[in-house]
Amino acid sequence: MSINDISHRFKLSRLGLWRGFQRRSIKAFALLFSLGLSLSFAIAACSPTPETANSTPAQTLRIGYQKSSTALNLLKSKGDLEKRLAPQNVSVEWNEFAAGPQMLEALNVGSIDFAYTGETPPVFAQAAGAPLVYVAYEPLGGAAEAILVRKDSPIQRVADLKGKKVALNRGSNVHYLLVRALESAGLQYSDIEPAFLPPGDARPAFEQGSVDAWVIWDPFQAAAETAMGARILVDGQGLVENRGFFLTTQNFSQQQPQLLQTLLEELQTVSEWAKNNPQNVARFLEAELGIALPALELAEKRRGYGVLPLSDEVVAGQQKIADTFLSLGLIPQPIAVKSAVAKP
Template sequence: MLIQALTANAVDVGAIGDAPLVFAQGGGSPIKAIAGIQTDGTTTAVVVAKASSIQSVSDLKGKRIATLRSQTGHYLTLAALHAAGLKYDDVEFVFIPPAAAKLALQTGAVDAWATWGPYISSAKIVDGAREIVNGGKLMSGLSYVVATDNALRDKRENILTYLRSYRVAHQWMLKHPDSYATVWAEEVGLPLPVARDVIKGMVGEVVPLTDAVIAKQQLVSDFMSETRLVPRSLNAHAIIDSSFTF
């Protein structure tokens, strides 16, 4: 996974979600967030099989939910349970990777799947799964460009050049979503309708890490410590380098 690659200095820069950033901080990964990517949060969701009797978050009580531990789907599920007045142990989490989760949902081995991006879009468009909740009102919608401490020390000008190019490319994507979807689908092997659906949720801009952005991340961090996704309270400022302007 990307966090492990960053921690091992196998890569210098990458992009991760708000919950994985907290997980990385809690694990002592030597990385810093250097820019934010603000979306509407809807690309993270919980889906169920088309024929499932589950219609709402309340119906998840006593059910098995596939997701990745301490990732955005896990975070969303806990936030959704809290909002619905359910306890976190009212459901059984099954921590398995996306390929296994997809099969488990199709075979009925799990009742729901909490995941993100192309996995959600593919489940709905290709497999006919139904979405029962997404992160639009329950998550920050933030992802982050992150860099290793070593790269920030030794390759700062290169990273700044990358950030500026990344922002321009992101703006182009927002203005030309169909063209981007066509190229992206070919590059990663996605059906074109799936790629288009994912991009619909990628609205927003690449933004500097202002106090307002850091405050949003602190709320994510606080919730994750309260739900014991991380073992202690964390200060979001400690994993953020807000010195980059672009």
């Protein structure tokens, strides 16, 4: 092979390498350009436009509720509160809890702004130093909570509970019912063995006989009556008032009085609707709670509705609960319920 042939082949080889380099460079540039363009689109999508910036809620109202807290559950479903607050640039966040004590713990740590519980959770929370404030109450009524026994139980009266294991949700409204029922039968709280269980755990324990009695509220009470024939040993009538309470924090009540008032007005509206439409409420709760319609219809017949201001009588009733729990060693220090009532 001549020198000219070698030189010619070298030129061709070098030309091929250059063209390959050109092709690879173009592909790399195209890839980098594509990635850069995608990144630009992503950044643009995440960056608020003037329209979206203006529509972003300036404030969020965080509400705690239980599925069994009917008024709040209905308000959540209807969406009327969201519609009313939208022009004020306020959104609503709903947070579900298993029971009142857990909800008030969330209120205490600042996870929610508004809560609804039975009578006793606020007493325990205030005794623990929570900065809660009572803003209104709901007159549920004594028939909406009871001490249940199985239909074949030999227990016939409250006095028969002596030495027996009784399930209840610690710190809930039925805690006070149990204390009052035992007192009325000449027993002390120490005469029974409390088994602190939330409703979801108490029901199977009750059915299987792991506990002798169950202190519970509607609609779980009505579900046990209709589904398994549970028998009411005693309900709260004549023993307790069984009120529900709407609560917030001291800071929220002072800083957002108008927002709080709007919420209470919407709750009153939905409560009036529920009071006048028990069958519709029962059908709504059937889907929400997974409880059979007959149980919910029974529960609706014996409960009260309303969003009422706290009177001296209501405050005195809460104080009596607090004093009773203090005497039993259930709370660590005395409290003045009046100091936790929102100023009108």
